Amino acid sequence: MKITRSLRFLTHRQALLHLTLLLAIGVWFAKPLFAGGPLYVGGPTFGVDGQPFTWASMPIHYRVDGGPMASTSGGQSVIANATGITRVQSMFQTWQNVSTAAVSFTNDGPILPVTGFSDGDVSTVAEFDAVAGSCQAGTQNPIVFDANGSILQSLGLSPLIIGFSQQCALSSSGHIVSDMVLLNGAFQNGVTQPQLDANQFNEAIIHEMGHLLGLDHSQINLDLYVQAVNQQVFGSCNVDQLAGLPLMFPISFCQARLDAGLPPLAPDDVAWISRLYPSATASTAYATISGTIFFSDGKSQAEDVNVVAREIDDPNTPQDESRRVAFSSVSGYRFTANPGQTVTAQYLPCNVGQNGCPASGFLDNNSAGDELGSRNTSLIGSYDIPVLAGHSYTVEVESVDRDFTGGSSVGPFATPIPLPGVPEFWNLQESANDDPTASDPISTTPGQSITGTDIILNGTQPRFDQFEDGGSELWYEQVKPWRHEIGNSLPEDV
Numbered sequence: 001m002k003i004t005r006s007l008r009f010l011t012h013r014q015a016l017l018h019l020t021l022l023l024a025i026g027v028w029f030a031k032p033l034f035a036g037g038p039l040y041v042g043g044p045t046f047g048v049d050g051q052p053f054t055w056a057s058m059p060i061h062y063r064v065d066g067g068p069m070a071s072t073s074g075g076q077s078v079i080a081n082a083t084g085i086t087r088v089q090s091m092f093q094t095w096q097n098v099s100t101a102a103v104s105f106t107n108d109g110p111i112l113p114v115t116g117f118s119d120g121d122v123s124t125v126a127e128f129d130a131v132a133g134s135c136q137a138g139t140q141n142p143i144v145f146d147a148n149g150s151i152l153q154s155l156g157l158s159p160l161i162i163g164f165s166q167q168c169a170l171s172s173s174g175h176i177v178s179d180m181v182l183l184n185g186a187f188q189n190g191v192t193q194p195q196l197d198a199n200q201f202n203e204a205i206i207h208e209m210g211h212l213l214g215l216d217h218s219q220i221n222l223d224l225y226v227q228a229v230n231q232q233v234f235g236s237c238n239v240d241q242l243a244g245l246p247l248m249f250p251i252s253f254c255q256a257r258l259d260a261g262l263p264p265l266a267p268d269d270v271a272w273i274s275r276l277y278p279s280a281t282a283s284t285a286y287a288t289i290s291g292t293i294f295f296s297d298g299k300s301q302a303e304d305v306n307v308v309a310r311e312i313d314d315p316n317t318p319q320d321e322s323r324r325v326a327f328s329s330v331s332g333y334r335f336t337a338n339p340g341q342t343v344t345a346q347y348l349p350c351n352v353g354q355n356g357c358p359a360s361g362f363l364d365n366n367s368a369g370d371e372l373g374s375r376n377t378s379l380i381g382s383y384d385i386p387v388l389a390g391h392s393y394t395v396e397v398e399s400v401d402r403d404f405t406g407g408s409s410v411g412p413f414a415t416p417i418p419l420p421g422v423p424e425f426w427n428l429q430e431s432a433n434d435d436p437t438a439s440d441p442i443s444t445t446p447g448q449s450i451t452g453t454d455i456i457l458n459g460t461q462p463r464f465d466q467f468e469d470g471g472s473e474l475w476y477e478q479v480k481p482w483r484h485e486i487g488n489s490l491p492e493d494v
């Protein structure tokens, strides 16, 4: 079931394309990525503890590059600027059209000139940096057309990146201040291989706008991705599976949803944007299934486990609703990925302010951990899944796929952990020894909050080993019997 590391498919030029976020140049808020919903969550010293960062007010004002959306490597325009602007506006409209969410956008015109950028067309890294600086300053939210991918190339990033979004500034009050999106037009220039069709590229635009809104990646119907990679067949996904595949999935590998006759957003995308920005109708359209993922001891919480709620299939329809209608969350998505530690607090001394040396004067001082994410320990293994109300669901756990790291990550950790136990469903008799295939349906009513849907993972390692109990277990269970065998010859036994 597991697939090889990304190198394999990155060298396969056919069609496996990263929709990746962040990690361009200034890595402002790029380390821990929170997911299965919000991109960033506040901590005790920054933002609102345990609450997602969202835009404070609507509409969100953006500005668009003045150059072509796509051009040849020689610079000949393939998709003109006006067409690009129209498409950007249309893709923002996709999010705005979600009736259960209250998001809106305004195009304020061309990207404002700043020192180092004056010709209207962001086409070099220097210009990109200049515009990024104005985004960090909160001056503007630029949509950059990297018309032939040359900016990405100069940044040293993979040519298979279709686009990225980076949140340039977050406020201490828990809001997104500014964001910047780059779109790689090489996928639309008719020359560079591989090419995307217009609807596939539009999906990449919508995806990056999802990040702009504060959404992280989501993992649902992972088996579709695994199958595509294993068979090296892309762009022809099963339609039931595709219907449930989030647009916020980290990798693009299927035909466009519109090309398959599906609506532009998957149920999970719609649910989470409605959770972050609920309109008046959201509370009656959705219910919430919540719980905590535990290790086998039933006490210790497991962070970074992907949790998926699937609608129970209706046997009277030809479609498979369990694949089409699914929602997800990652356990611990509101908890920090880095709570900090004091062991290396005085390691690697440095001169404060030089080469990134922190105020502590020690480069490896991680005493405070990351400023993002809650320290409320009840959230370590907790999850919340918004689901369409009025249906019944199963809930299951699985690993976040190991391909999804860094800018492609899903969940609190930039590098995912393997599921400590085995994939399993929730059932009424949850225990560390239950049948992982046994599930019980969870029915929902509008606005209902269903808590306590806890899953105890099967077969995980003991919470403590013999070295963590002050030595008593080591002594009585292991050392002493061994000493009896060798005849009480050690000094302590004399």
Ligand SMILES: [Zn+2]
Pocket (backbone or CB within 6 Å): 019, 020, 021, 207, 211, 217, 249, 250
């Ligand atoms: Zn992404």
